[in-house]
Amino acid sequence: MAIDLDSLVVLDDETVGPDEESLLDRLFPQSFYVVGTEGNYLTTMNNLDLFHRVVEMIDADTDLDAAEFREEVTAMLEDADPLSQEEYDEAVESEGGDLDEDYEDEDEEDLDR
Secondary structure (H helix, E strand, O other): OOOOHHHEEEEOOOEEOOOOEEHHHHHOOHHHOEEOOOOOEEEEHHHHHHHHHHHHHOOOOOOOOOHHHHHHHHHHHOOOOOOOHHHHHHHHHHHOOOHHHHHHHHHHHHHHO
8 A cells, every 4th residue: 555645743752750661652553643854754734633632642741651540552553544654755755856845935925925
């Protein structure tokens, strides 16, 4: 299945714990996001919504290693859209452009207004 580059949105990772670990690395599979050509994380709107729902579940007392918490996150992620870094790279190559550069251009246009 080819990735629709226009359907991807930027995903800002969160850090958790005293060691400020990446929440993406800690709880989410690599099929949840792709790394854009500029090194940022990209995902679908559906996955972005799931990510924010997981973030809302976490407070200072949340044990990220607790079986119950992990099971709840795993159940939520069953609804995630699977993404492939390889398919993303191929889609960017076939488009012949730098998708992240397009996002930057849009941001610059917004600032000009």
